[in-house]
Amino acid sequence: MALFFTGERIGLALDRVGHSKAKAVLLDFLIVKRTLRIKGDASVAIAQSEPAYISALEELALCGTDGVTSPYINVFALTDNQSGYRSAKYKSNGTNSTISNNPWQPIVELSAEKPRRASLRAGYEDHLETLFLKGSTSDQKPSLDETAIWYYRATDVDALTVTAVSPEDRLAQLRQQFVTELAITQSEIDHLFDPTPAPIATGDFSDVPADPASYLPNVAVASAVTPAAISRVCSADLVIALSAKPFVILTGPSGTGKTRAALKMAEGLQRGVADRIKGSLFQLVPVGPDWTSPKRLLGYRTPFGETRTKADGTETNDSYEITETIRLILRATHPSATGLPYFLVFDEMNLSHVERYFAPFLSLMEASNILDEDEAAPLIDPQSLTTISDLLQREDATSPEAEAAKLLVDNGRNLRFPSNLFFIGTVNVDETTYMFSPKVLDRAHVLEIDSEKPSDYINGAAASELGGIVDIGIALEMLRGGIDDREGQRHEVANPGLILDRLVTELGFNEVQAGIIRDGTTRALDGCYGLLGPIGFPFGYRSVKEAFVYIFTWIKGQTLQGVDTDTIMDAWPDALDKAVLQKILPKIHGSKRLLGDSLKATAAFLGGGDANTNPAARYALALGKTVEIPPAGALALAGNKALELSRRKLEAMHGKLSATGYVSSVS
Numbered sequence: 001m002a003l004f005f006t007g008e009r010i011g012l013a014l015d016r017v018g019h020s021k022a023k024a025v026l027l028d029f030l031i032v033k034r035t036l037r038i039k040g041d042a043s044v045a046i047a048q049s050e051p052a053y054i055s056a057l058e059e060l061a062l063c064g065t066d067g068v069t070s071p072y073i074n075v076f077a078l079t080d081n082q083s084g085y086r087s088a089k090y091k092s093n094g095t096n097s098t099i100s101n102n103p104w105q106p107i108v109e110l111s112a113e114k115p116r117r118a119s120l121r122a123g124y125e126d127h128l129e130t131l132f133l134k135g136s137t138s139d140q141k142p143s144l145d146e147t148a149i150w151y152y153r154a155t156d157v158d159a160l161t162v163t164a165v166s167p168e169d170r171l172a173q174l175r176q177q178f179v180t181e182l183a184i185t186q187s188e189i190d191h192l193f194d195p196t197p198a199p200i201a202t203g204d205f206s207d208v209p210a211d212p213a214s215y216l217p218n219v220a221v222a223s224a225v226t227p228a229a230i231s232r233v234c235s236a237d238l239v240i241a242l243s244a245k246p247f248v249i250l251t252g253p254s255g256t257g258k259t260r261a262a263l264k265m266a267e268g269l270q271r272g273v274a275d276r277i278k279g280s281l282f283q284l285v286p287v288g289p290d291w292t293s294p295k296r297l298l299g300y301r302t303p304f305g306e307t308r309t310k311a312d313g314t315e316t317n318d319s320y321e322i323t324e325t326i327r328l329i330l331r332a333t334h335p336s337a338t339g340l341p342y343f344l345v346f347d348e349m350n351l352s353h354v355e356r357y358f359a360p361f362l363s364l365m366e367a368s369n370i371l372d373e374d375e376a377a378p379l380i381d382p383q384s385l386t387t388i389s390d391l392l393q394r395e396d397a398t399s400p401e402a403e404a405a406k407l408l409v410d411n412g413r414n415l416r417f418p419s420n421l422f423f424i425g426t427v428n429v430d431e432t433t434y435m436f437s438p439k440v441l442d443r444a445h446v447l448e449i450d451s452e453k454p455s456d457y458i459n460g461a462a463a464s465e466l467g468g469i470v471d472i473g474i475a476l477e478m479l480r481g482g483i484d485d486r487e488g489q490r491h492e493v494a495n496p497g498l499i500l501d502r503l504v505t506e507l508g509f510n511e512v513q514a515g516i517i518r519d520g521t522t523r524a525l526d527g528c529y530g531l532l533g534p535i536g537f538p539f540g541y542r543s544v545k546e547a548f549v550y551i552f553t554w555i556k557g558q559t560l561q562g563v564d565t566d567t568i569m570d571a572w573p574d575a576l577d578k579a580v581l582q583k584i585l586p587k588i589h590g591s592k593r594l595l596g597d598s599l600k601a602t603a604a605f606l607g608g609g610d611a612n613t614n615p616a617a618r619y620a621l622a623l624g625k626t627v628e629i630p631p632a633g634a635l636a637l638a639g640n641k642a643l644e645l646s647r648r649k650l651e652a653m654h655g656k657l658s659a660t661g662y663v664s665s666v667s
Contacts, residue, residue, distance in 0.1 A: 237467025
């Protein structure tokens with residue numbers, strides 16, 4: 001039967017290790033040890049892009065699931081003043097920052113290339129006590145057993161100790177298992193831990209996992225803590241938008257979790273396929289204000305590299321500045337990556353002019369959908385790709401990027417925009433940033449993340465996910481579907497309405513149901529076009545097509561989650577609402593003189609109104625002309641549903657326009 005430590009026993013372990021001689025940095029050392037053990041290598045990157053590091057962090061420090069204000073805990077710092085809790089940022093600026101400090105130099109050696117790889121220096125054992133233990137003689141070293149009890153706080157210990165006949169035997173076996181899983185040496189035990197067996201009794205075990213609230217003092221915990229359970233879900237809206245279009249812009253106030261939403265999804269997918277790939281599925285790209293060309297992403301050739309001998313025996317100094325972006329794109333082209341999504345996450349994407357540094361991607365993400373592979377322009381010229389391949393071979397011929405580059409060169413292929421590459425950009429709009437041009441907005445879905453009320457943070461309420469949650473497994477299936485659609489150019493049709501024919505051929509809807517969705521979508525788009533076109537915001541074929549693609553993708557996602565056809569027919573206007581919000585409205589901006597009451601009129605239309613209702617879908621244009629929706633053009637959706645999200649967005653924009661004289665949708 002299953003057997004778990006009780007909350008009382010885990011709490012006792014926390015109290016004992018928290019009041020030992022251990023310094024807080026001992027946790028960072030154990031995280032490095034566990035990361036090296038998982039990776040099975042002598043050096044490893046302590047970075048968010050490394051799945052082994054994320055796994056080690058969660059095993060040793062996770063105290064709460066998604067939405068908890070302080071999801072991590074340093075058990076060696078959990079004293080009476082509760083100073084041991086760590087925020088979500090600990091993942092990015094915790095251990096990896098700590099081990100870069102000068103006191104760690106005798107312990108850890110860091111490589112020069114980025115992400116910097118950590119390895120243990122020769123003779124590091126002689127410095128362990130100085131760095132990781134307090135000088136006080138009044139406290140004991142941390143108990144090895146109590147540390148192991150924390151490590152296995154949510155584990156079925158019966159599965160690890162099947163030969164145990166007593167509580168003491170069981171704890172002894174767990175101690176040895178803990179030592180093995182972290183590759184703790186006898187020298188490390190001698191220097192850092194008290195190996196004396198800890199007291200244990202039959203009553204210290206239960207047949208159900210302990211509720212974290214029973215052993216974690218003064219912290220709001222959303223649900224039971226299991227490292228395997230973290231990030232099993234992600235934002236449904238983000239997944240659907242990416243499945244429909246490989247470029248998504250996340251906007252909203254600073255600090256609302258835009259980057260968190262993107263990384264949470266990517267990390268969850270990474271763990272789901274970690275046993276099948278080498279290297280990371282994603283790369284966080286912090287955009288700088290001085291980015292004026294694509295070289296920050298695509299790198300550049302340089303004649304000033306180290307002297308090396310080429311395959312033909314000649315010497316050269318020709319080199320290439322290989323960026324992390326290029327490495328990820330190469331990994332995405334590797335044969336083992338077929339059908340798997342790879343992500344470039346641009347943090348503060350509009351801190352510089354997007355049209356300048358992102359220009360090749362803006363062009364090629366469209367061209368790849370309509371051109372055959374041999375016709376599409378390469379991201380890197382063939383000569384540069386040969387140089388990149390040579391350098392990667394010298395660096396590590398077994399890395400996935402080196403293997404991918406060599407295959408491309410050997411087969412005479414160019415590095416092109418892969419169908420399984422996705423882009424997520426996070427943006428803040430303030431005096432330090434640049435506005436997006438219509439060219440950029442037209443090629444993306446724009447999702448807005450709202451801030452939470454302060455009381456939600458204070459009371460420990462779980463943060464909501466944009467559009468609700470979707471299981472990581474379903475997210476992977478949806479993204480794979482998006483990749484297949486792009487590779488097969490399934491949405492490249494002459495009439496975008498034909499996209500909904502796949503509801504009948506693939507998802508089990510009938511012709512009447514598909515017709516209802518097609519007609520409702522067409523009427524909504526016609527109304528928006530009629531009201532926004534006269535003020536300078538018409539939209540073209542791309543926006544119309546991608547609205548239909550989004551609705552199809554949204555419905556497909558519902559079916560993958562087991563929602564029946566009748567329920568979807570009642571709810572599909574929600575997909576139309578988000579399509580309008582994400583594809584039609586983002587380009588709207590301007591002054592009161594330009595926009596007038598057009599936003600108010602469009603909001604009325606999306607709420608089901610026409611020229612004769614109150615509020616009216618009508619506004620006055622210059623020279624006495626009136627723009628309006630006749631009663632016959634009003635929306636008539638299932639259950640008289642309004643496109644509520646889009647309507648509220650337009651009303652809020654109209655209010656801001658009236659107050660300030662200017663408004664932009666992306667703000």
